[in-house]
Each structure stands twice: as C-alpha cells, then as structure tokens.
Amino acid sequence: xxxxxxxxxxxxxxxxxxxxxxxxxxxxxxxMLSEATGLKKASLYHRFPGGKEQMAREVLDSAGVWLEEHxxxxxxxxxxxxxxxxxxARQLDAFYSGGKQACLLNMLSSARIHEGxxxxxxxxxxxxxIEALAAVMADAGVDKREARNRAERGVIMLQGSLVFSRGMGxxxxxxxxxxxxxxxxxxGEL
Amino acid sequence: xxxxxxxxxxxxxxxxxxxxxxxxxxxxxxxMLSEATGLKKASLYHRFPGGKEQMAREVLDSAGVWLEEHxxxxxxxxxxxxxxxxxxARQLDAFYSGGKQACLLNMLSSARIHEGxxxxxxxxxxxxxIEALAAVMADAGVDKREARNRAERGVIMLQGSLVFSRGMGxxxxxxxxxxxxxxxxxxGEL
DNA sequence: GTCTATAGGAAGATAGAC
DNA sequence: GTCTATCTTCCTATAGAC
Numbered sequence: 001x002x003x004x005x006x007x008x009x010x011x012x013x014x015x016x017x018x019x020x021x022x023x024x025x026x027x028x029x030x031x032m033l034s035e036a037t038g039l040k041k042a043s044l045y046h047r048f049p050g051g052k053e054q055m056a057r058e059v060l061d062s063a064g065v066w067l068e069e070h071x072x073x074x075x076x077x078x079x080x081x082x083x084x085x086x087x088x089a090r091q092l093d094a095f096y097s098g099g100k101q102a103c104l105l106n107m108l109s110s111a112r113i114h115e116g117x118x119x120x121x122x123x124x125x126x127x128x129x130i131e132a133l134a135a136v137m138a139d140a141g142v143d144k145r146e147a148r149n150r151a152e153r154g155v156i157m158l159q160g161s162l163v164f165s166r167g168m169g170x171x172x173x174x175x176x177x178x179x180x181x182x183x184x185x186x187x188g189e190l
Numbered sequence: 191x192x193x194x195x196x197x198x199x200x201x202x203x204x205x206x207x208x209x210x211x212x213x214x215x216x217x218x219x220x221x222m223l224s225e226a227t228g229l230k231k232a233s234l235y236h237r238f239p240g241g242k243e244q245m246a247r248e249v250l251d252s253a254g255v256w257l258e259e260h261x262x263x264x265x266x267x268x269x270x271x272x273x274x275x276x277x278x279a280r281q282l283d284a285f286y287s288g289g290k291q292a293c294l295l296n297m298l299s300s301a302r303i304h305e306g307x308x309x310x311x312x313x314x315x316x317x318x319x320i321e322a323l324a325a326v327m328a329d330a331g332v333d334k335r336e337a338r339n340r341a342e343r344g345v346i347m348l349q350g351s352l353v354f355s356r357g358m359g360x361x362x363x364x365x366x367x368x369x370x371x372x373x374x375x376x377x378g379e380l
Numbered sequence: 381g382t383c384t385a386t387a388g389g390a391a392g393a394t395a396g397a398c
Numbered sequence: 399g400t401c402t403a404t405c406t407t408c409c410t411a412t413a414g415a416c
Contacts, residue, residue: 109353152354229382
C-alpha cells in the first residue's frame with residue numbers, strides 16, 4: 001500500500017504505446033494505461049495534462065523518432081543497399097515482435113477525435129519512410145519512378161501483412177513478408 | 191416529434207456497418223449507431239437484445255454473406271479467369287467506395303472484448319476468400335502453391351492499401367492496387 | 381416496433397494530501 | 399511526482415407508455 005511507482009521516460013512511452021497498439025485509441029482506457037505503466041491515473045495526468053489525447057500524440061511522436069533512428073538512419077547508411085534493407089527488416093521484426101504487435105499508424109488513424117490530430121503525424125511518418133526506401137533503391141540503380149512504386153508497395157505489404165496476421169491469428173504472413181522484402185525492393189538489382 | 195422511423199433490414203445492416211468501419215468497435219457508440227440508422231437506442235435494443243456486440247457480430251456475418259454473393263460467387267463463375275478477377279475488382283471498388291471506406295475485418299479485429307467473438311468469423315472470411323482466389327488462378331494454370339501465395343498477397347495488399355490510403359488521406363494507393371490486381375494474380379498467365 | 385425517460389456503471393478528468 | 403478520493407460526463411442498457 002502507498003508504494004510509489006516510477007518509470008523512466010522511454011519505458012513509459014513504450015508501455016503506453018503497447019496499449020494503443022493493442023486496442024486502439026478509443027479502446028484504450030485510463031485504467032488500462034494506468035495498469036500498463038504502473039502509474040495511477042492522477043500521475044498520468046500530471047505527466048500528460050492533455051489526458052489520453054496527449055498520451056497518444058506523444059506516443060505517435062516517439063514512434064516517429066524511433067523510425068528516424070532505427071529505420072531511416074540505417075537506410076541512409078553507407079553499406080550495400082541490400083544490407084541496409086536487411087537491417088531494416090531486422091529492426092521491423094523486433095519492433096512488431098515478429099508480427100504479434102499491430103502498427104500504431106493503423107490503430108490510431110481511425111481515432112474519431114475532431115478531424116484527427118493524428119492524421120498529420122501519421123502521414124508524415126509514411127512519407128518519410130517511403131522517401132528513405134526510394135532513396136536506397138535509387139542507390140541500387142533502380143529507376144526513380146519504379147523505386148517509389150516499390151517503396152509504396154513495401155509499406156503497403158507491411159501494413160497488410162500485419163492486419164492479415166492478426167486476423168488469421170498467426171504471425172506467418174508477417175514473417176514471410178519480412179523474408180521477401182529485400183527481394184521485393186531490390187528485385188532485379190541484387 | 192414522435193415520428194416513427196423504420197428501415198429495411200439490409201439498409202439497417204449497411205448503416206451499422208458504416209459506423210463500425212469508420213470508428214471501429216470501441217469507437218462506435220450507441221448514440222452514433224442510433225443516429226446512423228435513424229432508430230432510437232431502445233429500438234436498436236429491441237432488434238439486437240445483445241446490444242453493440244450483437245450488432246457488430248451481425249454486421250460481420252452479413253459481410254460474410256456479401257463476400258459470398260458478390261466476390262466468391264463471381265470468382266467461381268465460368269468466364270475467363272481474368273474476367274472473373276476484373277469483376278471482383280469492380281465489386282471491391284464499390285464496396286470500399288473507391289478506397290474511402292475501411293475494411294471491417296481490420297476495424298473489428300482489435301475489439302478488446304473477451305478474447306474476441308469476432309476472431310473466428312474474421313479468420314473464416316479471410317480463408318474463404320483466399321481459397322476462391324487460389325482456385326481461379328489454378329483454373330488459369332497457375333501452380334497450386336504459387337496460386338496460394340499470390341492469393342495471400344492479393345488480400346494482404348488490399349488490406350495494406352486501405353490502411354495506407356487512410357493514413358495518407360488519399361484514395362490513390364487503393365485505386366492503383368485495384369488496377370494492378372489482375373496482373374498481380376494472373377501475371378505470366380494472361 | 382418505436383418511442384421517452386431513466387437507471388446504473390464505467391470512463392475521463394480534477395482536488396488536495398503527502 | 400505520486401497517491402487516494404471524488405466529480406462529472408458519457409455510455410450501455412432497461413422500463414414502460416404508445
């Protein structure tokens with residue numbers, strides 16, 4: 001009784017993120033967010049005066065930072081294009097827990113909050129990602145227009161494989177997607 | 191004041207479906223469902239004693255029936271495989287309003303209700319769909335194993351393109367997917 | 381079968397002690 | 399900064415008239 005809880009900022013965002021990814025914005029209740037973080041509701045409000053909306057917003061922002069550091073930076077690295085893509089696949093595998101966890105971009109894009117405060121952030125993340133993917137393929141000698149097409153396809157198949165994996169109750173589709181990804185992107189250029 | 195409302199059963203399911211597809215299970219409130227159908231809350235409970243869960247369940251079931259009639263039946267038709275696939279694409283275009291409306295299978299698969307009463311229905315719909323797609327490709331002379339792969343890819347890209355379209359705020363990805371679908375499925379066999 | 385009215389409970393948010 | 403306790407609002411669900 002009366003024990004204080006505390007978590008560092010990164011863990012806090014991770015745990016909030018987990019809830020939103022599992023049940024979406026409307027599905028997430030303060031009780032769940034409190035339980036997941038170990039912080040009582042009032043403590044969450046101290047850290048996030050804007051309540052649930054602010055939590056989701058900051059989780060989305062931190063997802064953008066994560067993408068920047070773990071996906072975009074490696075993609076912009078100086079190794080062989082194929083190696084950079086494979087490194088991305090490894091990062092994605094960990095991030096989505098091998099296909100067990102959904103994508104925040106999907107789960108938050110339906111929030112029925114006044115015309116979506118999340119829409120803009122979601123769009124920016126998608127755009128940055130595709131940009132970086134297309135750049136890698138350009139490095140590998142893929143035509144610019146074709147590179148953009150493949151980049152979009154890659155992101156689309158990632159999202160689709162996560163939806164399908166969840167619907168089917170197996171992570172196989174996601175895992176197969178990850179394995180096929182390097183070839184999808186760098187097809188004739190490997 | 192005091193006017194009675196009434197809708198036929200099919201319209202009723204359509205309008206309920208619309209709400210669930212827009213905001214998901216948790217996001218849908220009885221107030222929204224009432225507004226969308228023109229029936230007061232108590233009237234909805236008369237028609238669906240099991241409340242919101244029953245509504246979602248019946249909407250999902252009717253989506254299965256719709257798929258059977260508008261997608262699976264044409265796929266099993268006797269035209270050329272390419273024509274059957276193109277007919278499916280037309281039906282999908284209408285069903286998803288050209289990419290403006292989300293997929294129920296995605297929106298309901300996160301319902302945080304006791305271990306998901308929807309999971310089973312969702313899985314069955316996915317399976318039946320892939321089965322029918324693979325059969326068409328088999329008819330077109332595609333190897334059985336390859337046919338299944340392409341069928342899964344098709345469903346995955348449909349889901350992904352809808353997620354991506356919503357996230358990007360444009361229907362272009364979905365429309366491009368639909369256009370590419372016949373070639374994706376019947377690639378070297380057209 | 382549809383309605384108005386309301387009960388009952390869960391959820392978001394706040395006050396104030398420590 | 400975290401807690402307990404409480405407030406208010408919204409939501410699910412029911413009662414009962416027409």
